[in-house]
Amino acid sequence: MKEIQSNGFLPIIAQAIAEMEELHGEFASINEINLAELGRRTGISRAKLRRLKANGFCETPHGLIGQPKEHLLDGYSSVLDNLLRNGVSNSTVCLGRLQAIGFSGSRSTVKRYIASHKHLIPAKRQQIAPQGNRGRRYTTDPGEAYQMDWGFTDVLDYNEQVYRVACFAMICHHCGECYIEFFPNAKQENLFIGMIHAFQYMGIPRFILTDNMKSVILHRDLEGRPVWQKDYETFMKTIGFETKLCKPRHPFTKGKVERLVRFVKENFLADRVFYNITDLNWHALEWCNSQNGTYHRAVDGVPQRLHMEACGEQLRPLPELDAVRFYLCPERKISFDGFVNYEGRRFGVPYSYPGATARIMRSGDTLYIYSADLSSLLTTHDVTWSRRDSFCEGQYEALQQPEELPTAPVTMQIRQLPKPSGELSFAKFDFDEEEPV
Incomplete structure (x- = not known):
């Protein structure tokens, strides 16, 4: 064949x-x-x-050869280098951090920079080669099941102290719409609050898929049936859903939420800074809205739109019951000095309240303290996220102390002068001014 030519490596x-x-x-x-x-x-x-075949297997010069190079990353390379040294190599995350400080280039520019500076990325540990699997993944109908799980991350505060926060994650099994929220810990009361907020955001499905959490299941009986934790079983009946248990770290049943937790760590939490849990949750809600409104190839659509059109017909709204408010306001004992402990901080309760327990709810940076039956609001506190105790008005009773009165006529009298004004120091040498009698 004569028409095939060769030049360069051809x-x-x-x-x-x-x-x-x-x-x-x-x-x-x-x-x-x-x-x-x-x-x-x-x-x-x-x-x-294929590209060479279109040119008769002749390599042509690149279209950008001879054009002046644009230095779009001038002034931003140090920020990008720090991200790469911290192990953040996701081009989408890097582009978002750069756009926040004024970068106007495209993701391709960032990807080319990352490809040429891979030596800055810390080496990952060697992983075992996958064995492969031809198993069939677990599928559900629209609005039939959600998946939920916990994720954890360490936080380095401004005092160089490290503490841990928990991330509650829930995702629709069918369309992939997700919801995340951060808590100081992964206690059962925070699990209930996170689930209620997720139901308010996405609706209530028929089933919840989760692994063997301590706050969900105690053990299995002799026939292998789950023995639910008492409070969680009451919560299921109150809200109106069922729970299915899965194997931990099993991708065929609850892999969507496990991948969501990993995605949150690699995308949302990568190089994230915040002021407090409230600020972090505001950013998390904005991130969820952004991800739910973006096209996902896995579901071939926008999760928010699919959730409203397909899953919305099968979901139920959260019922407005007093029992739901009890889960949003966990109960706390009042200490002998008039404080309740919530999220590692102490808040004062008015002395006029006679009960031994109160219910607490935090909304943003405001803490609400209710009576044990939620019939009255006792007081509110501004959450400063300081470790110092927060007092309230009327926390301690104004005690009537004994007072001594004179038993004999008072004959002694003394004189009080007004406080001297801050005049010049030479005013005391003015002898012309007569002293008042």
Whole structure:
């Protein structure tokens, strides 16, 4: 075949085509060449072979050769280098951090920079090669099931102290709409609050898929049936859903939420700074709205739109019951000095309240203290996130102390002068001014 030319590294292609002609006979045109076999012989990807085939297997100069290089990353390279040194190599995350400080380039510019500076990225530990699996994944109908799980991250505060926060994650099994919220710990009361907030955001499904959490299941009986934790079983009956248990870290049943937790750590939490839990949850809600409104290839659509159209018909809204408010306001004992403990901080309760317990709810940076039956609001506190105690008005009774009165007539009298004004120091030497009698 005469029309095949060679320049640069293309003699490799010419030699491979000659070998193929000896085996299969001479090709009438380049359209008869099997690109898959040519790729195996040359080691060149099939995509590049298609581009070369359009040019008669002649490599043409790149279209950007000769054009002046744009230095869009001037002034931003140090920020990008710090992200790479911290292990953040996701181009979407890096682009978002740069756009927040005024970067106007595209993601391709960031990707090219990351590809040429991979030496800054810390080396990952070697992972075991996957064995492969042909198992069938677990699927559900629209609005039938959600998946939920906990994730954890360490926080370095401004005092160089490290503490841990928990991330509650819930995702729709069918459309992939997600919800995350952060708590100081993963106690059962925070699990209930997170689930109620997720139901307010997405609706109530028929089933919840989760693993063997301590706050969900105690153990299994002799027949293998789950023995639910008492408070969680009451919570299921109050809200109106059922729970299915899955194996921990099992991708075929609850892999969506486990992948969501990993995605939160790699995308949302990467190089994240915040002031307090309230600020972090505001950013988390904005992130959820952004992700739910973005096209996802896995579901071939926008999760928020699919959730409203397909799943919305099968979901139920959260009922407005007093029992739901009890879960949003956990109960706390009042200490002997008139404080309740919530999220590691102490808040004062008015002395006029006679009960031994009170219910607490935090909304943003405001803490509400209710009576034990939620019939009255006792007081509110501004959550400053300081470790110092927060007092309230009327926390302690104004005690009537004994007072001594004179038993004999008072004959002594003394005189009080007004406080001297801050005049010049030489005013005391003014002898012309007469002293008042």
